[in-house]
Amino acid sequence: MNNNTFHGSDLETIAEKYHLDSSTIIPYASNVNPLGMSPMAKEALAEHIEAIQSYPDRDYTNLRATIAKYCGVEPDMLVLGNGTSELIRTVTAAIAPTKTMVLGPCYSEYANAARMAGSEVVTYMLKNPEDFEIDVDMFLKALNDSIELLIICNPNNPTSKIITKEQMNTILTCCQQHDIFVMVDETYVEFVKDINLVSSVSLTRKFDNLIVLRGVSKFFAVPGLRLGYAVTNNEDFLNAASNNKVPWNINTFASIASVMFEDEHYINLTKSLIQTERNLIFSALSSRKTIKVFKPEANFVLIKLLKEEQTASEVFEYCLKRGFMIRDCTDYEGLGDKYVRFCFMKPEQNDNMVNTILEIV
Numbered sequence: 001m002n003n004n005t006f007h008g009s010d011l012e013t014i015a016e017k018y019h020l021d022s023s024t025i026i027p028y029a030s031n032v033n034p035l036g037m038s039p040m041a042k043e044a045l046a047e048h049i050e051a052i053q054s055y056p057d058r059d060y061t062n063l064r065a066t067i068a069k070y071c072g073v074e075p076d077m078l079v080l081g082n083g084t085s086e087l088i089r090t091v092t093a094a095i096a097p098t099k100t101m102v103l104g105p106c107y108s109e110y111a112n113a114a115r116m117a118g119s120e121v122v123t124y125m126l127k128n129p130e131d132f133e134i135d136v137d138m139f140l141k142a143l144n145d146s147i148e149l150l151i152i153c154n155p156n157n158p159t160s161k162i163i164t165k166e167q168m169n170t171i172l173t174c175c176q177q178h179d180i181f182v183m184v185d186e187t188y189v190e191f192v193k194d195i196n197l198v199s200s201v202s203l204t205r206k207f208d209n210l211i212v213l214r215g216v217s218k219f220f221a222v223p224g225l226r227l228g229y230a231v232t233n234n235e236d237f238l239n240a241a242s243n244n245k246v247p248w249n250i251n252t253f254a255s256i257a258s259v260m261f262e263d264e265h266y267i268n269l270t271k272s273l274i275q276t277e278r279n280l281i282f283s284a285l286s287s288r289k290t291i292k293v294f295k296p297e298a299n300f301v302l303i304k305l306l307k308e309e310q311t312a313s314e315v316f317e318y319c320l321k322r323g324f325m326i327r328d329c330t331d332y333e334g335l336g337d338k339y340v341r342f343c344f345m346k347p348e349q350n351d352n353m354v355n356t357i358l359e360i361v
Helices: 011-018 039-047 049-053 061-071 084-095 109-116 136-142 165-177 201-205 235-244 252-262 264-286 312-320 347-360
Strands: 078-081 099-104 120-125 149-153 181-185 210-215 228-232 291-294 300-305 339-343
Touching: 011 312, 039 049, 039 252, 049 252, 061 078, 061 252, 078 084, 078 235, 084 109, 084 181, 084 210, 084 228, 084 235, 099 109, 109 120, 109 149, 136 165, 149 165, 165 181, 165 201, 201 210, 201 228, 264 291, 264 300, 264 347, 312 339, 312 347
Parallel strands: 099 120, 099 149, 149 181, 181 210
Antiparallel strands: 078 228, 210 228, 291 300, 300 339
């Protein structure tokens, strides 16, 4: 791994390495909502701080009901987890696939979790010449009976590309024929322009070979809350998850903060901000001939450096020394040392970020 490939949360590590004050670094690698947490959630937590003295409801009845309403599903279709990271491990362990296919480039934890479950992992790598857009017909030809689990991140991290619900329906139909279970990670789906055209949650009613993962770390800006949830209609998985769950695996504050799912003003404000900044940033960067900007659909953008001598590491360090921590994507399988990624923050910050990128590229 390149020395400069850090997770978006590694501010302290980076500050120490580069002798910087972490409080002065804007985390453009974290992909977290720049508005911070929901005001409704903040108020609820402040008012109920004493709740930490009590055990949470073992069944999380109110939390499940709130999330179910937000997603438009029944509460008994939900599995709660200590962040999506735990759910990724839970799903791969429960399926225990002999062979797993991952749609790449993507988050390395998918392959890691599958290997921990004893699975062989193969990657179907989307290519740069196609702008990392999926060709569904070509992809279907790669599916066969030897694959037991397919993992898809939608919108994809790091490419910020989407697979539409219509395309996913076609993929799931093919997977059903090959007896392939499909895990779709929708961590970033709430940032897209039209969630109804992208989310696979409604498809869980039609396909029992599907599980959709979501979390609150990115869109709701509460990564420390460690709350993730999965939606599925697969009875075997739901029963296994119920029988094997760790008691009280979600903390009390998650239930209290669940009012964030009902904070429509905050949700709409976030979507509006991200959509505006996404369009402005893509437009500002696209005119530069020394980079290739992949049209983003989520709250971050992937850029390929076209100058022969320039590397992601060089651009990362240049931005960092000016207070902007972007993501050097060298460690993503299928990318290499020519790609960087950064998320969208507040307008004034983004103006400075874009100008800094344009200075170096």
